[in-house]
Amino acid sequence: MARKAASAKDVAELAGVSRAAVSRCFTPGASLSPKTRERILQAADQLGYQVNRLASGLIRNETGIVALIAAEISTPYRSHLLSALTERLQQAGKVALMINTDRSDDSVEQALRHAISYRTDAAIFLSGMPARSLAETCLRNGMRLVLINRDEERPGSLRLRLDDAEAGRRAVALLLAAGCKRLGLASSAADTPSLTERERGFREAATAAGAEFIEERRGPTSYETGQELGMALLTQPNRPDGIFCTTDLMACGIIDVARWRFGIAIPDDLSLIGFDDIAQAGWEGYALTTFSQPIEEIAAKSVDWLISGEQKNEAEEVLLEPKLIMRRTVRQIYVSDTEDRRQQ
Amino acid sequence: MARKAASAKDVAELAGVSRAAVSRCFTPGASLSPKTRERILQAADQLGYQVNRLASGLIRNETGIVALIAAEISTPYRSHLLSALTERLQQAGKVALMINTDRSDDSVEQALRHAISYRTDAAIFLSGMPARSLAETCLRNGMRLVLINRDEERPGSLRLRLDDAEAGRRAVALLLAAGCKRLGLASSAADTPSLTERERGFREAATAAGAEFIEERRGPTSYETGQELGMALLTQPNRPDGIFCTTDLMACGIIDVARWRFGIAIPDDLSLIGFDDIAQAGWEGYALTTFSQPIEEIAAKSVDWLISGEQKNEAEEVLLEPKLIMRRTVRQIYVSDTEDRRQQ
DNA sequence: CTGAAAGCGCTTACAG
DNA sequence: CTGAAAGCGCTTACAG
Numbered sequence: 001m002a003r004k005a006a007s008a009k010d011v012a013e014l015a016g017v018s019r020a021a022v023s024r025c026f027t028p029g030a031s032l033s034p035k036t037r038e039r040i041l042q043a044a045d046q047l048g049y050q051v052n053r054l055a056s057g058l059i060r061n062e063t064g065i066v067a068l069i070a071a072e073i074s075t076p077y078r079s080h081l082l083s084a085l086t087e088r089l090q091q092a093g094k095v096a097l098m099i100n101t102d103r104s105d106d107s108v109e110q111a112l113r114h115a116i117s118y119r120t121d122a123a124i125f126l127s128g129m130p131a132r133s134l135a136e137t138c139l140r141n142g143m144r145l146v147l148i149n150r151d152e153e154r155p156g157s158l159r160l161r162l163d164d165a166e167a168g169r170r171a172v173a174l175l176l177a178a179g180c181k182r183l184g185l186a187s188s189a190a191d192t193p194s195l196t197e198r199e200r201g202f203r204e205a206a207t208a209a210g211a212e213f214i215e216e217r218r219g220p221t222s223y224e225t226g227q228e229l230g231m232a233l234l235t236q237p238n239r240p241d242g243i244f245c246t247t248d249l250m251a252c253g254i255i256d257v258a259r260w261r262f263g264i265a266i267p268d269d270l271s272l273i274g275f276d277d278i279a280q281a282g283w284e285g286y287a288l289t290t291f292s293q294p295i296e297e298i299a300a301k302s303v304d305w306l307i308s309g310e311q312k313n314e315a316e317e318v319l320l321e322p323k324l325i326m327r328r329t330v331r332q333i334y335v336s337d338t339e340d341r342r343q344q
Numbered sequence: 345m346a347r348k349a350a351s352a353k354d355v356a357e358l359a360g361v362s363r364a365a366v367s368r369c370f371t372p373g374a375s376l377s378p379k380t381r382e383r384i385l386q387a388a389d390q391l392g393y394q395v396n397r398l399a400s401g402l403i404r405n406e407t408g409i410v411a412l413i414a415a416e417i418s419t420p421y422r423s424h425l426l427s428a429l430t431e432r433l434q435q436a437g438k439v440a441l442m443i444n445t446d447r448s449d450d451s452v453e454q455a456l457r458h459a460i461s462y463r464t465d466a467a468i469f470l471s472g473m474p475a476r477s478l479a480e481t482c483l484r485n486g487m488r489l490v491l492i493n494r495d496e497e498r499p500g501s502l503r504l505r506l507d508d509a510e511a512g513r514r515a516v517a518l519l520l521a522a523g524c525k526r527l528g529l530a531s532s533a534a535d536t537p538s539l540t541e542r543e544r545g546f547r548e549a550a551t552a553a554g555a556e557f558i559e560e561r562r563g564p565t566s567y568e569t570g571q572e573l574g575m576a577l578l579t580q581p582n583r584p585d586g587i588f589c590t591t592d593l594m595a596c597g598i599i600d601v602a603r604w605r606f607g608i609a610i611p612d613d614l615s616l617i618g619f620d621d622i623a624q625a626g627w628e629g630y631a632l633t634t635f636s637q638p639i640e641e642i643a644a645k646s647v648d649w650l651i652s653g654e655q656k657n658e659a660e661e662v663l664l665e666p667k668l669i670m671r672r673t674v675r676q677i678y679v680s681d682t683e684d685r686r687q688q
Numbered sequence: 689c690t691g692a693a694a695g696c697g698c699t700t701a702c703a704g
Numbered sequence: 705c706t707g708a709a710a711g712c713g714c715t716t717a718c719a720g
Contacts, residue, residue, distance in 0.1 A: 004405070005460065005485045007697055018707045023699055030699095033705055048481050050461045054398045054407065055698035058712045061348070063398065065462075068442075073430065079423035086417065086444050095458055098412075098442045100430050114439060116349065117394040118409075137392050141349045223627060256628035283567060284600035285629050351713055362691045367715055374716095377689055399714035402696045690720085698712085704705105 006047035015043035026051050057119060061142065064094050066306065067115035070126035071103045075221075076249065076278035077293065081126060081148075084299035092307050094121070103128050112138065119143075122306045125150060146302050151193030153315040158305045160298055160318055164194050164275075167291045167322045168201025171244035171273045174289075174324075176209060178271050178331045180242025183213035186229040186254060187246040188221040195221070198246045198275060214240060226253020234262055234270075241270055242330075248274040248281045248290055255286055255329070267331040277325050289330045291322035350391035359387035370395050401463060405486065408438050410650065411459035414470035415447045419565075420593065420622035421637070425470060425492075428643035436651050438465070447472050456482065463487075466650045469494060490646050495537035497659040502649045504642055504662055508538050508619075511635045511666045512545025515588035515617045518633075518668075520553060522615050522675045524586025527557035530573040530598060531590040532565040539565070542590045542619060558584060570597020578606055578614075585614055586674075592618040592625045592634055599630055599673070611675040621669050633674045635666035 008022045015022070017036055024030035025040040032040075043049075057063035066089055072078055086096045099114055101107040108128035115123045116137070122144040123130075130138070130145070135154040138145060145157035153159050175183055185202050187195055199215075206213045216232045219225035226245070230253055233240055245251035251274035258264040258272075266272060274281060277292030301318060352366045359366070361380055368374035369384040376384075387393075401407035410433055416422055430440045443458055445451040452472035459467045460481070466488040467474075474482070474489065479498040482489060489501035497503050519527055529546050531539055543559075550557045560576045563569035570589070574597055577584060589595040595618035602608040602616075610616060618625060621636030641664060649660070 004696095005463070005481075009697080019697090020699080020707060020709095021705090023697095024706090027699075031705060036705080050457055052402070052463060052697055053461045054402045054463055055696075055712085058396070058398045058402065058697085058714090059699045061712085065441075072427075074420075074423040074427035076418075076420070079418040079426075082423075082442075083416075083418035083444070086442050090444055095462065096442045097409075098426075098430050098440045100427070100434060113394055117397045118439065119349070119396060119398055137349075223623065227628065252627065252629075260628050279567065280624065283596065284571065284604050285596075348712095353713080363713090364691060364693095364715080365689090367713095368690085371715075375689060380689080396713055399696085399712075402698090402713085403715045405696085691718105693718090694716090696714085700710090702707105702709090704707090 005052070006044075006049040007052070008049070010047055011040060011043045011049050014047065015039045023051075061119075062121055063119050065097050065118055065120040066094050067097045067099055067111070067118075067120045067123040068126070069099045069101060069108065069111045069115070069123055069128065071101050071128065072221075073098070073100060076280060077247075077276045078126065080278070081293075081295050081298065084295050085124060085302065088299045088303040092303050094303070094307070101128055105131065109134060116141065116143070122146065124148065124302055130154065144306055146305065148298060148302070149192075149194045151196075153317065155315055156313055158302070158316045158318070160301060160320065162194065162293060162320050162322050164197035164322070165201030165204070167275060168198045168203075168244065169205040170291075170324065172202055172205035172209060172211065174273060174330060175242035175244065175271055176211060177333075178242065178267075179333045180240075180271055180331075181212070182238060182240045182242070183211050184233050184240030184243035185213060185215035185246075186226075186233060186243055186250060187215070187217045188219055188225050188250060189217050190221045192221070195246045198244075202244050221247050221249065223249050223253045226250030227257050228253075230254040230257030231261075234258060234264065242272075243270065244273045246275055248276040248278045248288060250274075251288055251290070252280055252286055255288070267329050271331050272329040274329075275322070281325075281327070287328040289327045290325050292325050293322060294320050349396070350388075350393040351396070352393070354391055355384060355387045355393050358391065359383045367395075405463075406465055407463050409441050409462055409464040410438050411441045411443055411455070411462075411464045411467040412470070413443045413445060413452065413455045413459070413467055413472065415445050415472065416565075417442070417444060420624060421591075421620045422470065424622070425637075425639050425642065428639050429468060429646065432643045432647040436647050438647070438651070445472055449475065453478060460485065460487070466490065468492065468646055474498065488650055490649065492642060492646070493536075493538045495540075497661065499659055500657055502646070502660045502662070504645060504664065506538065506637060506664050506666050508541035508666070509545030509548070511619060512542045512547075512588065513549040514635075514668065516546055516549035516553060516555065518617060518674060519586035519588065519615055520555060521677075522586065522611075523677045524584075524615055524675075525556070526582060526584045526586070527555050528577050528584030528587035529557060529559035529590075530570075530577060530587055530594060531559070531561045532563055532569050532594060533561050534565045536565070539590045542588075546588050565591050565593065567593050567597045570594030571601050572597075574598035574601030575605075578602060578608065586616075587614065588617045590619055592620040592622045592632060594618075595632055595634070596624055596630055599632070611673050615675050616673040618673075619666070625669075625671070631672040633671045634669050636669050637666060638664050 099111040139156045147159045274290035281288040443455040483500045618634035625632040
């Protein structure tokens with residue numbers, strides 16, 4: 001039993017041409033007479049020939065592989081972004097190598113070494129950061145780096161960020177406009193750049209507005225943490241009536257606790273704003289007012305940058321705007337009762 | 345600017361040994377004196393050398409890459425499975441190539457061709473099926489195939505299935521035991537092997553028990569379809585009081601519609617059973633009684649089979665049991681009120 | 689234990 | 705337009 005796929009040599013022999021010719025047949029733009037091309041294509045088809053990307057990658061110094069480096073890849077937001085990225089990559093003729101990390105420097109380094117050993121054309125970081133020295137090694141090898149929502153930059157890389165702080169500020173304004181008297185900030189203890197920025201924006205605006213607020217930060221970024229956050233915030237003697245939660249996943253936990261354990265009416269007795277616009281935020285049971293991450297835009301910009309353009313030595317940076325998605329967890333007091341009905 | 349990573353040649357020169365020696369240094373079990381190894385390791389470290397898996401894959405006919413072929417990869421169940429698979433693969437020293445399909449034969453074929461061109465050691469199918477002829481080509485090249493929840497088999501491949509029909513049957517029994525008088529079967533129109541089996545088991549058992557039931561099948565497998573299903577089922581003149589929904593995602597949609605649009609109390613006025621045990625099924629707002637897919641077991645069995653063992657010519661098959669997860673969407677009537685309280 | 693040499697499957701100047 | 709030849713970075717018998 002042959003354990004080898006057909007090679008260019010096999011095709012060449014069958015078609016009665018040189019190995020070079022069959023190579024040209026599969027490299028766009030190479031000169032080849034229509035007749036020869038036809039003969040080669042037919043032979044290739046007959047043999048089930050597929051060019052070996054390992055070999056061609058070795059020669060051309062371009063593998064068509066790009067590494068996706070991320071932690072917690074089954075989380076709603078993360079998996080959505082990964083999906084968008086994978087799809088765009090495929091449309092651009094690239095292929096995605098998924099590498100799971102646990103966010104530790106060690107595992108991120110490990111991931112990047114994997115990427116290097118497969119000579120990926122690029123690496124996209126959704127979690128963690130490559131050490132400066134390793135990043136330089138990558139660049140020297142012609143590998144491109146894109147950093148999504150990371151707080152540092154690396155020379156030669158593309159950095160895509162959201163204006164997280166602005167979202168925190170807008171959340172405060174919104175909550176105050178809804179008549180909330182006592183604000184709450186809920187976040188995980190993950191200390192991820194995006195979360196920290198959202199928190200900072202919130203504190204800044206709340207302080208500037210002279211608003212009273214309390215905050216709770218704990219645990220990993222999860223639904224369960226949301227439940228704990230809800231318990232902590234809602235058992236306070238003077239509990240908040242307007243909460244900004246740095247992540248939808250946690251906000252869902254807060255909503256459930258408020259509703260099912262305390263019977264708190266949302267948005268009448270408690271207004272809540274999340275971040276990410278995960279699918280569940282749009283579910284009827286949550287209808288969460290939140291800020292959406294422009295996932296398709298992030299994915300598009302990332303792969304556009306990867307496939308086009310020359311390598312530069314400065315870092316490029318693009319700042320995207322989260323968009324406010326109004327749903328039904330923030331009380332609307334500006335609209336009178338009758339107008340409210342007319343609007344529906 | 346050097347655009348090339350350090351190669352074995354560079355390391356060999358720096359360490360004053362042959363290229364063969366540095367190759368041996370990085371292949372487990374190759375004979376090499378401790379002294380030489382030490383010198384090589386040091387040189388490699390200094391140069392930031394990583395063996396080029398493209399070149400080694402070419403020679404050894406083993407790339408360490410395994411393709412994950414799936415549709416709708418950001419769905420809760422799918423992304424969870426993908427995450428487990430990726431993790432196990434990494435632990436086994438392999439790396440995951442993620443390929444997105446849209447389930448059409450065409451895109452599945454495309455995906456497999458991609459896998460072939462990168463000479464992946466294996467392909468794991470979570471969606472779609474490789475055409476018989478293509479599958480044979482793969483096997484001939486020594487590529488291993490694992491099919492998860494697929495209805496056909498392919499010689500030489502591993503097929504992992506769940507006893508979906510049995511779950512459908514158990515759902516009927518459970519609903520009947522809960523005192524439901526009129527059953528409902530809710531499913532998407534996706535015609536996926538797993539769904540069809542779950543439906544079949546339900547119909548079989550319902551018919552055998554002489555139970556009255558209605559069914560609704562429509563749309564893709566999504567939360568939104570669940571909402572439609574809920575509308576269709578709950579607006580019936582004689583609506584069901586016990587529903588088996590072939591997927592948790594859709595079940596969540598049904599719950600929300602029942603609760604928020606019709607004010608139906610769950611489980612008092614409507615019992616509901618799902619399938620998959622996605623994270624949301626465990627959320628406080630749903631607390632969905634459901635069947636769990638043994639995801640970790642599926643992942644473990646898949647990669648164990650891949651890394652160990654000889655290629656055989658018959659297809660192997662393993663049948664896994666979905667496990668009933670009792671939560672709070674099925675009415676409990678066997679337990680008297682006082683006993684009920686004692687149990688808590 | 690170690691090295692020289694052949695070979696994996698491709699691409700790409702270089703000539704013609 | 706086409707082929708012969710060199711070379712990408714590795715591994716692996718084969719000798720010593």
